[in-house]
Amino acid sequence: MITDFFKKILGKKxxxxxxxxxxxxxxxxxxxxxxxxxxxxxLHKDMVEVISRYFEIDQEAFKxxxxxxxxxxxxxxxxxxxxxxxxxxxxxxxxx
Amino acid sequence: MDGKIIVxxxxxxxxxxxxxxxxxxxxxxxxxxxxxxxxxxxxxxNLDVVMGLENRIVFNIVDAVKGRCKLKQAAxxxxxxxKLFLIPASQSDNKNVLDPxxxxxxxxxxxxxxxxxxxxxxxxxxxxxxxxxAAADEALVICTPxxxxxxxxxxxxxxxxxxxxxxxxxxxxxxxxxxxxxxxLSHVDMVDVLxxxxxxxxxxxxxxxxxxxxxxxxxxxxxxxxGAAFRRIAMRLNGQVDLPIQVPEASGGLFKRFRSKFGLKx
Numbered sequence: 471m472i473t474d475f476f477k478k479i480l481g482k483k484x485x486x487x488x489x490x491x492x493x494x495x496x497x498x499x500x501x502x503x504x505x506x507x508x509x510x511x512x513l514h515k516d517m518v519e520v521i522s523r524y525f526e527i528d529q530e531a532f533k534x535x536x537x538x539x540x541x542x543x544x545x546x547x548x549x550x551x552x553x554x555x556x557x558x559x560x561x562x563x564x565x566x
Numbered sequence: 567m568d569g570k571i572i573v574x575x576x577x578x579x580x581x582x583x584x585x586x587x588x589x590x591x592x593x594x595x596x597x598x599x600x601x602x603x604x605x606x607x608x609x610x611x612n613l614d615v616v617m618g619l620e621n622r623i624v625f626n627i628v629d630a631v632k633g634r635c636k637l638k639q640a641a642x643x644x645x646x647x648x649k650l651f652l653i654p655a656s657q658s659d660n661k662n663v664l665d666p667x668x669x670x671x672x673x674x675x676x677x678x679x680x681x682x683x684x685x686x687x688x689x690x691x692x693x694x695x696x697x698x699x700a701a702a703d704e705a706l707v708i709c710t711p712x713x714x715x716x717x718x719x720x721x722x723x724x725x726x727x728x729x730x731x732x733x734x735x736x737x738x739x740x741x742x743x744x745x746x747x748x749x750x751l752s753h754v755d756m757v758d759v760l761x762x763x764x765x766x767x768x769x770x771x772x773x774x775x776x777x778x779x780x781x782x783x784x785x786x787x788x789x790x791x792x793g794a795a796f797r798r799i800a801m802r803l804n805g806q807v808d809l810p811i812q813v814p815e816a817s818g819g820l821f822k823r824f825r826s827k828f829g830l831k832x
């Protein structure tokens with residue numbers, strides 16, 4: 471099925487090596503994302519912080535995932551929101 | 567002497583690391599450099615048998631690193647190329663018998679005695695790999711034009727960059743007819759996917775098997791295309807960085823050229 475997809479987008483040029491190349495590109499993107507765990511952890515921490523400025527969230531239940539379908543890689547964020555914050559929490563003091 | 571340590575690695579097994587190590591080492595010895603090739607596949611030694619030196623092993627890399635023997639007792643001089651030396655692997659230990667710190671210390675000694683030291687890295691990314699890259703200045707990544715090999719090479723390239731070792735790619739076992747037909751990844755595809763510098767292209771060559779059967783160095787067989795490619799890689803390593811990369815071409819013959827002229831080629 472995945473090779474059918476690639477054959478479709480490549481049209482007549484469906485030489486097997488082009489299928490291989492596209493498959494490899496996707497596989498490597500995913501491998502790179504999976505492999506850099508410290509980056510994912512840092513991203514997780516930053517995202518919790520940013521979202522917490524606007525919403526009260528359950529920080530323990532915050533989930534960050536890389537999902538991969540046939541066509542794309544996606545960053546999926548799932549978090550239960552407890553409530554919206556009334557005032558935006560200032561990230562830095564105002565320079566004025 | 568201030569030798570350079572080059573690790574020959576790939577990730578995937580069976581792509582030609584040992585052949586490349588033996589051939590490039592021999593080619594540099596032919597250029598007059600004093601070269602040591604070290605079999606780091608502890609427990610599964612094969613560099614010695616590929617080079618035809620299996621009957622001359624007395625001491626091995628583990629003996630030398632642990633100080634049980636002197637370096638020159640473990641380094642076997644190849645009588646055909648008197649500047650080429652082999653330090654064989656041990657066959658009775660496993661890869662955990664050595665650690666990277668020991669390899670760094672041992673490598674300082676190797677640098678004093680040789681112009682070039684090639685570490686023939688085992689497949690994988692565990693202790694054998696760690697030991698082989700521990701003191702490496704440069705790296706050659708051997709990769710064949712197949713999805714599994716490319717994927718593993720990518721992983722290894724990432725690990726090498728993380729250690730500030732710049733890898734250079736050798737594409738091995740190229741079959742030009744398949745590349746032309748679109749059924750084999752070209753070196754252009756591979757460089758595109760891996761984003762790494764290319765140092766050589768090696769064509770699939772029957773002479774490789776003959777060379778390992780007889781234990782005669784591939785680079786000494788004048789008709790071997792792979793041997794010629796490894797010699798060019800050696801020259802590039804040795805300073806001729808601008809030596810042009812030769813792309814293997816399908817021979818095809820007269821009939822094929824005739825057909826393509828008349829648009830009969832697919």
